[in-house]
Amino acid sequence: MAARRSKIPATRYPVERFTLDNGLRVVLTPDRSAPVVGVAVVYDVGIRSEPEGRTGFAHLFEHLMFQGSANLEKLAHFRYVQGAGGTFNGSTHLDYTDYFETLPSNALERALFLEADRMRGPRLTEENLRNQVDVVKEEIRVNVLNRPYGGFPWLRLPPIMFDTFPNAHDGYGSFDDLESATVEEAADFFDRYYACGNAVLAVSGDLDVAQTQELVERHFGSVPARPAPVRPSFAEPDLTAERRQAYTDRLAPLPAVATAWRVPDPVADLTSYLPYVVLAEVLTDGDASRLVERLALRDRTVTSIGGYLGLMGEPFGVRDPTALLVEAHLPPGGDVDKVLRTIDEEAARVATDGLVDGELARTQARMATHLLRGTDAVLGRALQMAVLEQQRGAPDLLNDLPRLIGEVTEEQVRAAAASLRPERRAAVEVIPGGTK
Amino acid sequence: MTLSLPALGPNRKLKVPTGAERTLSNGLTVIAIRRPSVPLVELRLWVPFGRAPLARGVLLSQTLLSGTSTMSNLDIAAELQKVGGGLAAGADPDRLMISGNGLVSGLDRILELLAEVVTDAAYPSGEVANERDRMIEHIQVAKSQPAHLAREALLRRMYGKHPYAVQTPEPEQVRAVRAAQLRTLHADRVHPNGAVLVIVGDVRPERALDAAEATLGQWKGAGRPVELPPAPALTSGPLVLVDRPDSVQSSLRMALPAVPRTHPDHAPLHLANLIFGGYFSSRWVENIREDKGYTYGPHSVIEHALAGSALIVAADVATEVTGPALLETVYELGRLASLPPKEDELEQARQYALGTLQLGMSTQAGLAALASAYAGFGLRLDFLAEHSARLARATRDEVAAAAAKYLAPSRAVTVVLGDAARIAGPLAALTPVESPAESS
Numbered sequence: 088m089a090a091r092r093s094k095i096p097a098t099r100y101p102v103e104r105f106t107l108d109n110g111l112r113v114v115l116t117p118d119r120s121a122p123v124v125g126v127a128v129v130y131d132v133g134i135r136s137e138p139e140g141r142t143g144f145a146h147l148f149e150h151l152m153f154q155g156s157a158n159l160e161k162l163a164h165f166r167y168v169q170g171a172g173g174t175f176n177g178s179t180h181l182d183y184t185d186y187f188e189t190l191p192s193n194a195l196e197r198a199l200f201l202e203a204d205r206m207r208g209p210r211l212t213e214e215n216l217r218n219q220v221d222v223v224k225e226e227i228r229v230n231v232l233n234r235p236y237g238g239f240p241w242l243r244l245p246p247i248m249f250d251t252f253p254n255a256h257d258g259y260g261s262f263d264d265l266e267s268a269t270v271e272e273a274a275d276f277f278d279r280y281y282a283c284g285n286a287v288l289a290v291s292g293d294l295d296v297a298q299t300q301e302l303v304e305r306h307f308g309s310v311p312a313r314p315a316p317v318r319p320s321f322a323e324p325d326l327t328a329e330r331r332q333a334y335t336d337r338l339a340p341l342p343a344v345a346t347a348w349r350v351p352d353p354v355a356d357l358t359s360y361l362p363y364v365v366l367a368e369v370l371t372d373g374d375a376s377r378l379v380e381r382l383a384l385r386d387r388t389v390t391s392i393g394g395y396l397g398l399m400g401e402p403f404g405v406r407d408p409t410a411l412l413v414e415a416h417l418p419p420g421g422d423v424d425k426v427l428r429t430i431d432e433e434a435a436r437v438a439t440d441g442l443v444d445g446e447l448a449r450t451q452a453r454m455a456t457h458l459l460r461g462t463d464a465v466l467g468r469a470l471q472m473a474v475l476e477q478q479r480g481a482p483d484l485l486n487d488l489p490r491l492i493g494e495v496t497e498e499q500v501r502a503a504a505a506s507l508r509p510e511r512r513a514a515v516e517v518i519p520g521g522t523k
Numbered sequence: 524m525t526l527s528l529p530a531l532g533p534n535r536k537l538k539v540p541t542g543a544e545r546t547l548s549n550g551l552t553v554i555a556i557r558r559p560s561v562p563l564v565e566l567r568l569w570v571p572f573g574r575a576p577l578a579r580g581v582l583l584s585q586t587l588l589s590g591t592s593t594m595s596n597l598d599i600a601a602e603l604q605k606v607g608g609g610l611a612a613g614a615d616p617d618r619l620m621i622s623g624n625g626l627v628s629g630l631d632r633i634l635e636l637l638a639e640v641v642t643d644a645a646y647p648s649g650e651v652a653n654e655r656d657r658m659i660e661h662i663q664v665a666k667s668q669p670a671h672l673a674r675e676a677l678l679r680r681m682y683g684k685h686p687y688a689v690q691t692p693e694p695e696q697v698r699a700v701r702a703a704q705l706r707t708l709h710a711d712r713v714h715p716n717g718a719v720l721v722i723v724g725d726v727r728p729e730r731a732l733d734a735a736e737a738t739l740g741q742w743k744g745a746g747r748p749v750e751l752p753p754a755p756a757l758t759s760g761p762l763v764l765v766d767r768p769d770s771v772q773s774s775l776r777m778a779l780p781a782v783p784r785t786h787p788d789h790a791p792l793h794l795a796n797l798i799f800g801g802y803f804s805s806r807w808v809e810n811i812r813e814d815k816g817y818t819y820g821p822h823s824v825i826e827h828a829l830a831g832s833a834l835i836v837a838a839d840v841a842t843e844v845t846g847p848a849l850l851e852t853v854y855e856l857g858r859l860a861s862l863p864p865k866e867d868e869l870e871q872a873r874q875y876a877l878g879t880l881q882l883g884m885s886t887q888a889g890l891a892a893l894a895s896a897y898a899g900f901g902l903r904l905d906f907l908a909e910h911s912a913r914l915a916r917a918t919r920d921e922v923a924a925a926a927a928k929y930l931a932p933s934r935a936v937t938v939v940l941g942d943a944a945r946i947a948g949p950l951a952a953l954t955p956v957e958s959p960a961e962s963s
Contacts, residue, residue, distance in 0.1 A: 096562040121885040122535035170871035172878010193532035221816025235667040375600035390660045449604035456607035459561040
């Protein structure tokens, strides 16, 4: 008999969509409860699209988008956003690159102007390129080279799991590739991928729809039309034999391991994909989850363990091919093989014995909280809607996700768990080289 | 085609959400604020925790949710999950903080479980032993992180013998902790008297207060006020160089004096800090990142603790430019301490300060964090309006005076963690240098 379920609530964010004559797709989602707006521009280009010999180029180019634009000097973008009381950033993902601001709503038009101006064209100069290559190298040092577990597992697992350059290479890039990048290549990259036909603008928060539509037309309408490039398929066949590799991290004091299995296409087959999103939480969300309870609390073979979808942990912002990951940190002298065997056992138990009474419902309730918390900030809403529009043409899926996750059945979760077999696994092990 | 920047629309007036507040008979203050943006609720319970023994205090926070006389850790976790809820606890030298969130329909249940752990946490020996091992391993990993090591060295240098000087216990101190000691510490220190619970979410404030009273009203224990001595004033001295052989970057950290939020100098100092390095469009970031490419994420921030405030400056820079990065940092501090900022720089910083106050209040979690942080210092959200007004009227002269007083590089305490063999010489060319072993 099923346990009493918490009712899964939903949001009802209104969604207005339109497309400008130049091909720019726009999503507006008004919410006048606080005098702030979130503005997001997402381009359909990411790490997977960068050319061979140019590892890290998508991310380096993201930095260049902040270095001045058609009508703005270097530093102007930062000063205008912050001088209006706002905050900004950008980030590079496997399948998209985003640029965004959160501002008091009286600065909405300013933000639209700034985003439109760099959509017309960034100022690509030799000096700015060399400066940002240096900054990116420091970013890589602080996040990867100078710290233990740097790049684990997001830079370490792809080359084991995948065979083709787009899926397997280092998205932060090698220093050699970064240093040899040229202004001309940056201009080509802009021409190819930063077309308004390849972009989505989303605005959320304290806005009037008609007035904002007019402002969007005013600022983006004159950006020259350029069509989106054809996106190639990055598909790769599933693994048929286990792949394992280990490397020594000279800074790490303790062992760690990450393992991953391929999952169904998140965009083309959302129905088959969602059970994996739920499964990751059944396995690792909190002390009452399968793997935390068994490995961290009972067997004590790990000090921490987590599971998530997509190498960058964004289940609804990644396209095929992608994976379900489990990442664990081990105590001194910990046995990675044993940890992997136990993960296999627990996956098999879910597959054969199913879930205990109430286990699925409580996992879904907690997932709803996480999803809703992610949409509470106007920027979280704008960014997710922009990506959902770009990858699926369905920004309002954001409103439906808590419900859709709540509809995943035990049978589906069991079937997903049954597919986490050792022969489909890629795994990477960190051998500690740090001083104890 | 040249286009020009559109003007800003009229400023929206800062609207501080009104909450309701009730002090229960057991001394617990409950503050409830309605923000119905999503059907969720956020909770923050601040329990005064000054002078709690370090290793026991941190381990208590990690095992508080490990079981009660009637529930196991799994029961607690599963019961929370059922209503989309979660709770987590952490400790620092000022407070024990229990944070949570969940579906608003689960508010009563989350409060019941919170009440259950604060009144009846059992600290089961097996769970304590497990958490103890895990914590030792987490500390081992932290001690391999340059940011953590630099922070440790800076705190030691800033605070000397004050309890703020050491905020991470040594593994052997953690290993010595027994479950019975956690039960004793809980009985001594986890009390409603002087504690503040903040509830923010899609709920009527009075209803939230009633729910808190119905559940946490049973929490007993008078407690006694425990205060920390004021943090000592910073004493300038040689740069402390901590060796981390083969580092490809140096972690540069500085501490400068600052004042509490209620001090008349706070608003002008807030603005002076922004102009120096407190946001991206600051002199220091534009200099060492956007002009020279020495670093990725330099930042300076004013940190407030109950016993004192400090301005912390932090950058991780390539080993080969460690000396030049320090030079530029001292230059920018000295320039602002010696010359008044330009009018437009001040206006830009002022707009940023005012705008980010608005942004910080625009989510349930942001509002809860802000209300709780303020409440821990005896302030309420209406302080936001006061601080906004002070930011709005701070003059260029006041900001210049604050910069001269607090940002003067002669008052800085400086720590650099990096490859000493490569950076000691360049640093010594700029300032006296000592290694920690030689420091008092």
